[in-house]
Amino acid sequence: MVVEDEARLAAALQRGLQAEGFAVDVAATGxxxxxxxxxxxxxxxxxxxxxxxxxxxxxxxxxxxxxxWLPVLMLSAxxxxxxxADGLDCGADDYLTKPFSYVVLLAxxxxxxxxxxxxxxxxxxxxxxxxxPARRRVTRADAEVTLTAREYAxxxxxxxxxxxxxxxxxxxxxxxxxxxxTAPNVVEVYVGYLRRKLGRDRLETIRGAGYRLAT
Amino acid sequence: MVVEDEARLAAALQRGLQAEGFAVDVAATGxxxxxxxxxxxxxxxxxxxxxxxxxxxxxxxxxxxxxxWLPVLMLSAxxxxxxxADGLDCGADDYLTKPFSYVVLLAxxxxxxxxxxxxxxxxxxxxxxxxxPARRRVTRADAEVTLTAREYAxxxxxxxxxxxxxxxxxxxxxxxxxxxxTAPNVVEVYVGYLRRKLGRDRLETIRGAGYRLAT
DNA sequence: CTCGGCGCTGTGAACGCGCTGAGGACGCCG
DNA sequence: CGGCGTCCTCAGCGCGTTCACAGCGCCGAG
Numbered sequence: 127m128v129v130e131d132e133a134r135l136a137a138a139l140q141r142g143l144q145a146e147g148f149a150v151d152v153a154a155t156g157x158x159x160x161x162x163x164x165x166x167x168x169x170x171x172x173x174x175x176x177x178x179x180x181x182x183x184x185x186x187x188x189x190x191x192x193x194x195w196l197p198v199l200m201l202s203a204x205x206x207x208x209x210x211a212d213g214l215d216c217g218a219d220d221y222l223t224k225p226f227s228y229v230v231l232l233a234x235x236x237x238x239x240x241x242x243x244x245x246x247x248x249x250x251x252x253x254x255x256x257x258x259p260a261r262r263r264v265t266r267a268d269a270e271v272t273l274t275a276r277e278y279a280x281x282x283x284x285x286x287x288x289x290x291x292x293x294x295x296x297x298x299x300x301x302x303x304x305x306x307x308t309a310p311n312v313v314e315v316y317v318g319y320l321r322r323k324l325g326r327d328r329l330e331t332i333r334g335a336g337y338r339l340a341t
Numbered sequence: 342m343v344v345e346d347e348a349r350l351a352a353a354l355q356r357g358l359q360a361e362g363f364a365v366d367v368a369a370t371g372x373x374x375x376x377x378x379x380x381x382x383x384x385x386x387x388x389x390x391x392x393x394x395x396x397x398x399x400x401x402x403x404x405x406x407x408x409x410w411l412p413v414l415m416l417s418a419x420x421x422x423x424x425x426a427d428g429l430d431c432g433a434d435d436y437l438t439k440p441f442s443y444v445v446l447l448a449x450x451x452x453x454x455x456x457x458x459x460x461x462x463x464x465x466x467x468x469x470x471x472x473x474p475a476r477r478r479v480t481r482a483d484a485e486v487t488l489t490a491r492e493y494a495x496x497x498x499x500x501x502x503x504x505x506x507x508x509x510x511x512x513x514x515x516x517x518x519x520x521x522x523t524a525p526n527v528v529e530v531y532v533g534y535l536r537r538k539l540g541r542d543r544l545e546t547i548r549g550a551g552y553r554l555a556t
Numbered sequence: 557c558t559c560g561g562c563g564c565t566g567t568g569a570a571c572g573c574g575c576t577g578a579g580g581a582c583g584c585c586g
Numbered sequence: 587c588g589g590c591g592t593c594c595t596c597a598g599c600g601c602g603t604t605c606a607c608a609g610c611g612c613c614g615a616g
Contacts (some may be wrong), residue, residue, distance in 0.1 A: 211448035275549030
């Protein structure tokens with residue numbers, strides 16, 4: 127998406143970028159550009175600062191306020207250091223002053239596109255139990271359950287192996303450190319705690335073998 | 342992380358960035374910088390091109406080849422358009438030519454740090470807390486809160502990850518520089534300071550795991 | 557039916573995590 | 587040089603967490 131009111135520059139950019147394999151749409155005014163960015167599903171936007179209707183600063187500010195996070199490369203004839211800083215602090219990702227080198231524009235655009243949003247680590251889910259490792263949050267049927275450190279570590283281990291039978295020794299080894307001296311009874315105790323907090327039948331006892339998380 | 346062989350510039354950068362609340366380490370040669378970036382867990386790197394041992398181009402190229410994706414702001418005396426394009430195409434995220442304006446460097450660094458995050462608001466807001474990185478100002482329910490550099494850095498880090506549990510070790514790594522020798526107790530102390538200034542229940546303690554900013 | 561053993565749970569004690577106030581080291585400014 | 591603000595260390599304390607223990611219920615084997 128190119129937003130630029132100077133027709134010749136806009137056309138040149140469009141042609142050049144298309145030659146590089148990008149699909150390019152052009153808007154000539156601030157409001158048009160804002161609208162296109164909102165609904166167009168573009169990968170990035172090249173945005174002039176001096177625009178009829180709405181300045182580039184304002185366009186990017188509104189986009190960010192509306193939770194649109196597409197990469198924005200700002201273009202301006204103003205080369206004052208504070209103009210540049212202002213543009214970036216409004217939410218633009220890069221800032222280029224006119225006149226600019228086409229080669230540089232391309233390289234900066236590529237650098238912007240390279241940075242996709244990092245994917246969030248998946249949450250573990252078994253039945254109506256959910257465990258979010260990043261937020262360290264456990265919910266049961268959308269109700270939050272508060273767990274102590276040990277309880278959490280135990281549930282985490284079990285939820286990564288749903289349906290499998292896991293022996294007390296294995297749990298001691300992985301959830302408790304230096305298991306050599308601790309009695310297997312701790313495991314029974316903590317399974318008891320978890321059952322109380324999560325529901326009686328979530329954790330099955332396999333007599334003589336270990337425990338299993340019901341799927 | 343600042344990698345710059347000119348000692349005076351490196352020291353000036355470190356001081357300036359520390360005053361902004363960043364935790365800053367410095368390396369003077371290419372290999373040193375590469376190693377630090379590999380193992381240091383830094384949020385971003387400012388990288389000179391002309392370096393003893395290994396050029397900035399080569400440093401960033403190797404980092405990317407090894408799947409390290411930390412944001413890199415490249416610094417160079419060369420202002421040729423192809424130098425700039427080369428730097429960016431090696432994997433740098435931004436490129437600044439010397440002499441540069443300190444204000445612009447800061448704004449670009451902020452933009453860079455924003456880019457990695459899944460959302461990139463220019464102003465961070467959680468509940469009635471607002472933090473403006475450009476103005477370095479924090480308000481709580483529209484009332485200004487004055488924070489020291491360390492307090493600010495800590496809050497900044499937490500507000501970029503609202504709702505997530507963050508361990509004391511992680512905070513030490515990112516908010517304090519060269520943390521190896523400092524005890525985790527500092528974190529507790531500064532969380533205490535923040536609670537006093539922001540309200541008691543904004544920062545939850547997750548015993549045995551870390552802290553969480555209430556959403 | 558009886559008996560042995562595995563697993564469950566309530567009690568209570570020790571531990572150690574995290575909070576806080578006091579105070580020292582350091583740098584900055586008048 | 588003294589005052590001030592920031593940063594950080596340290597020690598004490600409160601309380602949640604962790605775990606040992608013992609008694610009991612339940613399951614399965616003979």
